[in-house]
Amino acid sequence: MIGKIIKGIAGFYYVQVAEAGIYECKAKGAFRKEKIKPLVGDDVEIDVISQEEKTGNVVKLLPRKSELIRPAVANVDQALLIFATKSPEPNLNLLDRFLCMMEENQLPITICFNKEDLADEGFEAEMRKTYEPAGYKLIFTSAKENEGMELIKEVLKGKTTTVAGPSGVGKSSIVNRLTEGQNMETGEVSEKIGRGKHTTRHSELLYIGEDTYIMDTPGFSSLFVPKVEPVDLYTLFPEFIEPAGNCRFTGCAHYKEPDCGVKEALEEGKIAQSRYENYIQIYMEMVDQQNNRYR
Numbered sequence: 604m605i606g607k608i609i610k611g612i613a614g615f616y617y618v619q620v621a622e623a624g625i626y627e628c629k630a631k632g633a634f635r636k637e638k639i640k641p642l643v644g645d646d647v648e649i650d651v652i653s654q655e656e657k658t659g660n661v662v663k664l665l666p667r668k669s670e671l672i673r674p675a676v677a678n679v680d681q682a683l684l685i686f687a688t689k690s691p692e693p694n695l696n697l698l699d700r701f702l703c704m705m706e707e708n709q710l711p712i713t714i715c716f717n718k719e720d721l722a723d724e725g726f727e728a729e730m731r732k733t734y735e736p737a738g739y740k741l742i743f744t745s746a747k748e749n750e751g752m753e754l755i756k757e758v759l760k761g762k763t764t765t766v767a768g769p770s771g772v773g774k775s776s777i778v779n780r781l782t783e784g785q786n787m788e789t790g791e792v793s794e795k796i797g798r799g800k801h802t803t804r805h806s807e808l809l810y811i812g813e814d815t816y817i818m819d820t821p822g823f824s825s826l827f828v829p830k831v832e833p834v835d836l837y838t839l840f841p842e843f844i845e846p847a848g849n850c851r852f853t854g855c856a857h858y859k860e861p862d863c864g865v866k867e868a869l870e871e872g873k874i875a876q877s878r879y880e881n882y883i884q885i886y887m888e889m890v891d892q893q894n895n896r897y898r
């Protein structure tokens with residue numbers, strides 16, 4: 604039988620088979636030897652062990668349309684990147700790194716700022732000014748007050764979407780609003796550390812409506828660095844690409860070079876200051892890492 608992994612916990616994979624329901628499966632020995640770890644979202648072939656107890660073995664992994672390492676999910680069509688307007692304070696450097704990672708994986712992205720009920724005046728306008736030039740769709744929501752859920756539903760319709768974002772921003776709270784009933788655990792934001800208590804520990808695929816699925820994922824916030832070469836980093840910042848065509852030097856790092864189209868766009872306000880600064884910071888890290896490699 605063919606099914607989809609909707610959850611993986613402690614060596615067990617929960618496989619949804621269309622009409623038949625959910626089977627608790629282990630990955631079979633031979634299959635494990637290939638060292639490919641099944642991911643939530645994977646389409647798999649299973650052998651049923653017991654029809655009564657709904658148990659089986661995962662025996663084959665079907666080809667993946669897409670895969671992400673963090674969060675570890677397969678076959679998603681797009682990402683919903685969720686940050687909070689406050690509590691935890693949005694870290695735009697981290698946000699830009701998430702965006703780079705999604706761009707690298709060629710996943711369409713929508714940015715959602717949740718906890719709109721806590722937002723400072725002017726926050727929305729500032730974020731629109733920062734991220735709309737890159738072509739990202741922005742949604743402002745409050746899971747608490749059930750605001751903006753229709754906007755999210757529009758984006759999700761007919762697709763499989765993974766949520767991503769730091770802990771405590773309200774990913775599970777939003778997923779709960781969208782799924783009504785199949786409740787995900789949510790956790791208080793710790794007063795002391797200002798982030799969630801990592802309540803979501805396993806990714807889970809949930810059904811929302813016809814052909815429409817969402818994956819709730821655990822929050823994470825380590826500062827990952829893209830895999831591209833430093834000279835290509837700007838290609839992960841969509842609004843840098845056109846201006847970079849005006850740079851005098853090929854291989855321009857858009858840093859100290861004269862006659863740089865990206866810096867001109869920055870001065871003209873077509874690129875946001877924070878986007879440029881985060882680009883430079885990530886660029887420097889990548890160069891440092893490369894130097895360390897050859898040392």
Ligand SMILES: Nc1nc2c(ncn2[C@@H]2O[C@H](COP(=O)(O)OP(=O)(O)OP(=O)(O)O)[C@@H](O)[C@H]2O)c(=O)[nH]1
Nearest residue numbers: 745746747771773774775776789790801802803822
């Ligand atoms: N004020 C306010 N609080 C919210 C909102 N959405 C969620 N919260 C609260 O924020 C806290 C964290 O929410 P979760 O949904 O658990 O956050 P998460 O992103 O799933 O966190 P992890 O699972 O740790 O990654 C909970 O106390 C929620 O009640 C909102 O729109 N406004």
Ligand SMILES: [Mg+2]
Nearest residue numbers: 774775802803
């Ligand atoms: Mg959660």
Ligand SMILES: [Zn+2]
Nearest residue numbers: 850855857863
């Ligand atoms: Zn340049």
